[in-house]
Amino acid sequence: MSTTTSHTSESDDPPEGAPLLGGPAGTGGTVTRPARLIQNEATTEIPVHLLFRDDTDPVPVPLKPAVVGRRQDTGEQPRLRRPAPAGSRSVPQLDPDLRERPARVLPGAAGVLAGAGGIAGCLATSWWAGALPRLAVETLRLPVPPGTGLGPAQCAAYAGAGALALLGFGGLARGRTGQARLLGLFGRYRGTVRRTGLLWVNPLLRRRRVDVRLRHWRSEAMPAADAAGVAMRAVVLVVWRVRDTARAVLGIDDHETYLRECVEAALARVPVELPGGARGGAAGEALTRLVAADAGPVGLEVFSVQPVRVEYAPEVAAAMHRRTIAALDARQRAGMLNSVVDSVEDTVTRLTMRGLVELDDYERKVLVRDLTVAFCSGRGEPV
Numbered sequence: 001m002s003t004t005t006s007h008t009s010e011s012d013d014p015p016e017g018a019p020l021l022g023g024p025a026g027t028g029g030t031v032t033r034p035a036r037l038i039q040n041e042a043t044t045e046i047p048v049h050l051l052f053r054d055d056t057d058p059v060p061v062p063l064k065p066a067v068v069g070r071r072q073d074t075g076e077q078p079r080l081r082r083p084a085p086a087g088s089r090s091v092p093q094l095d096p097d098l099r100e101r102p103a104r105v106l107p108g109a110a111g112v113l114a115g116a117g118g119i120a121g122c123l124a125t126s127w128w129a130g131a132l133p134r135l136a137v138e139t140l141r142l143p144v145p146p147g148t149g150l151g152p153a154q155c156a157a158y159a160g161a162g163a164l165a166l167l168g169f170g171g172l173a174r175g176r177t178g179q180a181r182l183l184g185l186f187g188r189y190r191g192t193v194r195r196t197g198l199l200w201v202n203p204l205l206r207r208r209r210v211d212v213r214l215r216h217w218r219s220e221a222m223p224a225a226d227a228a229g230v231a232m233r234a235v236v237l238v239v240w241r242v243r244d245t246a247r248a249v250l251g252i253d254d255h256e257t258y259l260r261e262c263v264e265a266a267l268a269r270v271p272v273e274l275p276g277g278a279r280g281g282a283a284g285e286a287l288t289r290l291v292a293a294d295a296g297p298v299g300l301e302v303f304s305v306q307p308v309r310v311e312y313a314p315e316v317a318a319a320m321h322r323r324t325i326a327a328l329d330a331r332q333r334a335g336m337l338n339s340v341v342d343s344v345e346d347t348v349t350r351l352t353m354r355g356l357v358e359l360d361d362y363e364r365k366v367l368v369r370d371l372t373v374a375f376c377s378g379r380g381e382p383v
Contacts, residue, residue, distance in 0.1 A: 094297060100246040103183045103191025108198025111172045118165025125157040170203035178213035180245050192245045210245045214303075217256075222264055223313070227271040230320065231313035234272050236263060236287065237306050244299030251298050259295055263305060266290040272310050283307060336376075344371045 126132050127142060129150045173181070175196040183190040183205040190205055194212070201207065217238045224234040240259065242248045248255040270286045287305040295302050312320045348367060351357050359367060 094251045098246050100192050100244045103193050106200040111168045111200030114168030115165050118161045121161025129154040171200045173199050173201045175199050180210045180212050182208040182245050212242045214241045222267050224267040224272045231316050233311050233313050234307045235309040237308045239304040240302045243301040247299030262291050262294040340375045
């Protein structure tokens, strides 16, 4: 249906309820009624039914009952929360099964006993084969050896006793405080040993030492920026430790490099200030929170990230130094001028209040000028 602009008066419209002719041919003059229109002298005709047209495919909008009840009968449309964009913050996603768990180890006494048993078995096999020297037999007061020689049975006994000695002594390890051993077999994680003292660990397992002590890392000068976007250089002190050895060693390539990159990323997001600034503590808290959130999923626990030295970048250091000197000089001049004005005002007020001099406007201006020059000259400032 095409819309047309109408400038006719309301008297040209047929009265409501009057029959209209001129229907389609073949209908026998059937009375038809045109669609109702909203119109005036300056607007375009709009069919009424288009204003109340129902959508063919309504979109259901889920609302909370509490929100609907609070806005009911108010004529106000409920506000829908816009969902947060996916991927706004990248969090490391590691294997959920990759978590530190204790490894199966035995006390060191078990390994010592096994090794001693293997050595004793080798000596007994040598006596059985008649390979022990006669002096050793007489010294140990052993019975005369059978002297059967080195046969298949003796070789098997040698192999078993030697394997027992190697397993016993080869699996001995010393656990130290502040260090853990990550165990793996054929590329699979088998557990972590945090116990101290003499231990026996399966010698077939691969051992990797991990430092789990509380550590302090002082970074080199890293790029940063202040609240105004001026380039800075910051040196931070990070207090951290390895909390989950499996994630820290197996989840990422190098956890120390990863921590350094997390600190660099946090410095790019948090503005820093020179020492003595009002937001020095706030910057440290923000850095600690960001680095701890980024390093936590990979098994690192960060306690503190504090800037210990902040300075301007070399490319802007000279300009900012001149700006600082100019600001200090302007502050000093403003303070000096306030002091001179106060002194002149106090002097003139005392002279006039005590009746020592009677001054008109011209003489007052001259006196004020002379006193200002005198006070400024006495303070060593050029007028």
